[in-house]
Amino acid sequence: MWMGAVVALAMAGCTQPDRQASQQPPTADVSVTSVTTPVVTAASPVTAPGTSTTALATTTTAMDSAFARPDWLGTRLLELDANGFGIITPTPPELMDRQLTTIDVLPPPTADQFEFSLGPVPTDVLTRSTWHDGCPVTVDELQYVTMSHVGFDGQMHTGEMIVNAAFSADVVDVFRVLFEARFPIEEMRVIRGDELDLHPTGDGNVTSSFACRDAVETTSWSQHAYGLAVDINPFHNPYLRGDLVLPELASAYLDRTNVRPGMVVGGDPVTASFAEMGWFWGGEWTSLKDWMHFSSNGR
Numbered sequence: 447m448w449m450g451a452v453v454a455l456a457m458a459g460c461t462q463p464d465r466q467a468s469q470q471p472p473t474a475d476v477s478v479t480s481v482t483t484p485v486v487t488a489a490s491p492v493t494a495p496g497t498s499t500t501a502l503a504t505t506t507t508a509m510d511s512a513f514a515r516p517d518w519l520g521t522r523l524l525e526l527d528a529n530g531f532g533i534i535t536p537t538p539p540e541l542m543d544r545q546l547t548t549i550d551v552l553p554p555p556t557a558d559q560f561e562f563s564l565g566p567v568p569t570d571v572l573t574r575s576t577w578h579d580g581c582p583v584t585v586d587e588l589q590y591v592t593m594s595h596v597g598f599d600g601q602m603h604t605g606e607m608i609v610n611a612a613f614s615a616d617v618v619d620v621f622r623v624l625f626e627a628r629f630p631i632e633e634m635r636v637i638r639g640d641e642l643d644l645h646p647t648g649d650g651n652v653t654s655s656f657a658c659r660d661a662v663e664t665t666s667w668s669q670h671a672y673g674l675a676v677d678i679n680p681f682h683n684p685y686l687r688g689d690l691v692l693p694e695l696a697s698a699y700l701d702r703t704n705v706r707p708g709m710v711v712g713g714d715p716v717t718a719s720f721a722e723m724g725w726f727w728g729g730e731w732t733s734l735k736d737w738m739h740f741s742s743n744g745r
Contacts, residue, residue, distance in 0.1 A: 512545070513545060513546055513547040513598060513599045514546070514547065515546045515547060515549070516538075516540050516541075519546075519647075519649055520647050520649060520650070521647065522647050522649075523645045523646070523647060524645075524646050524647060524648050524694055526645075526646070531646065531690065531692065531694065532646035532647070532648045532694040533694065534689065534690070534691050534694050534697065535648060535694055535695055536695075536697060536698075537695050537696060537697050537698035537699075538649075538695065541649065541681070541695060541696075541698065542698045543706050543707075544598075544632070544651070544681055544682060544706075544708065545598035545599075545630070545707055545708070546598055546599075546632055546651075547597065547598070547599040548597035548598070548599060548601070548603045548631075548632060548633060549633070550603055550604070551606075551635060552592060552603075552604040552605070552606060553604060554601070554602050554603055554604055555594045555602045555603075555604060558602070559594075560593075560594045560621075560622045560625045560626065561592075561593075561594045561604070562591065562592060562593045562594065562618050562621075562622070563591070563592045564589050564590070564591045564592075564614050564615070564618060565589060565590060566585075566586075566589065566590065567585055567588050567589065567590040567608055568590060571590055571606075571608070571636060572585060574636065574638050574639065575608055575636050575637065575638065575639060575656065575658075576637055576638070576639045576641075576642060576656065576657050576658040576659065577608075577656070577658050578639075578658060580658075581658040581671060582658075582667045582671050582672055583610070583671070583672050583673060586611075587610060587611055587612075587673075588608050588609065588610060588611060588656060588673050589608070589609060589610075589611040589614040590606070590607075590608055591606065591607045591608075591609055591614055591617060591618060592604055592605065592606045592607075593605055593606075593607070593618060593621045593622075593625075593634070594621075594625050595621065595624065595625055595631040595634055595653075596624075596625060596628045596629065596630055596631070597630060597631065597632065598630040598632055598707060598708065603631075603634075605621075605631065605633070605634025605635060605653065606634065606635050606636055607634065607635075607636065607654060607655045607656070607676075608636055608655060608656035608673060609655045609656060609673045609676070610655075610656075610672055610673035610674050610742075611673075613673075613674070613723070613725075613742065616723040617655070617676065617723075619719070619723065620676075620716075620719040620720055620723060623715050623718075623719045624715055624716060624719070627715040629708075629714075629715055629716060630679075630707050630708050631653050631678070631679060631708070632651045632653070632679060632681075632708065633651055633652050633653060634652070634653040634654065635652060635654065636654065636656070637652065637654050637656070637657045642657070642659060646693075646694060647695075648692075648693045648694030648695040648696070649681065649693060649695050650680060650681065650693055651679055651680055651681040651682070651693075652677075652680065653676075653677060653678050653679055653680075654676070654677060655670065655673050655675060655676045655677075656670060656671075656673040657670040657671065658670075658671045659671060669741045669742070669743065669745055674741055674742040674743070675739060675740065675741040675742070676720075676725075676739075676740050676741075677738040677739055677740075678710055678716060678738050678740070679708045679709075679710070679738065680692075680693055680696075680738045681693050681695075681696045681699065682696075682699055682706070682707075682708035682709045682710075682738075683699065683708075683709060683710045683729070683737035683738035684696040684697075684699055684700065684737060684738065685728075685734070685735070685736045685737075685738065685739070686700060686734060686735045686736075686737075687733075687734035687735075688734075699737075702737070709737075710727075710729060710737055710738070711729075712727075712729065712730070717729070720740040724742070725740045725741060725742055726740065726741055726742075726743070726744035727739070727740055728740070728741075
């Protein structure tokens with residue numbers, strides 16, 4: 447049992463680690479290709495006539511604090527239930543409308559345009575990932591992708607993924623659409639090997655793809671183990687089966703009629719883009735809901 451999972455799907459094995467952790471920027475020597483569709487970035491505050499610079503500084507500080515990450519994020523270990531999941535806990539007030547700043551682990555885009563790179567998985571990235579010799583895919587079947595994304599802070603950031611090479615270009619196209627639509631993503635990075643065994647804190651929110659492991663409570667590989675699934679903002683788009691909610695602190699996002707930034711809903715750019723590439727959405731399942739999850743075979 448993966449004790450550090452915040453998202454578990456018995457059918458699809460859809461998971462994300464739930465501890466917020468820092469990591470060193472990858473050193474991959476990959477070229478970056480820019481798409482020439484300009485995107486308007488968040489405007490800097492403009493001083494109105496009669497407004498002092500002190501007042502402006504106070505306003506800017508207040509704006510920055512609105513996106514501040516709580517000091518306790520990723521540190522409060524949950525009591526475990528009989529199945530090894532964290533005990534479901536009410537959503538903390540700070541996360542009821544979660545719009546936290548992104549911690550950059552890669553250099554941000556160089557222009558107000560979508561930028562991406564794709565190529566073989568660099569050795570240093572592979573080493574810190576969950577891949578090992580027993581995985582159901584070879585390294586050659588995977589690709590390393592970096593992509594621009596907009597954060598909840600309104601700024602542009604660069605995220606990373608390991609995805610199945612057969613769909614890497616399609617995944618880039620999806621995230622280009624999300625970038626142009628200014629759909630906010632809090633964190634996009636490669637899942638580290640040590641994260642698979644972390645004790646749950648129930649507050650993770652990593653957008654990612656590849657994670658080499660079995661589906662929860664089965665001996666079958668997860669679609670993530672093939673790089674054939676992508677999870678988007680897990681905290682905003684949790685997994686629900688019966689009384690089980692994952693991440694365990696994300697109950698505030700079970701009400702899908704209260705649409706807040708970062709949520710995936712039917713007919714939005716996220717679902718439309720994945721549908722166009724032929725992938726299926728866990729938010730349309732009937733026996734359970736996995737609003738974060740998109741996969742090539744619907745599992």
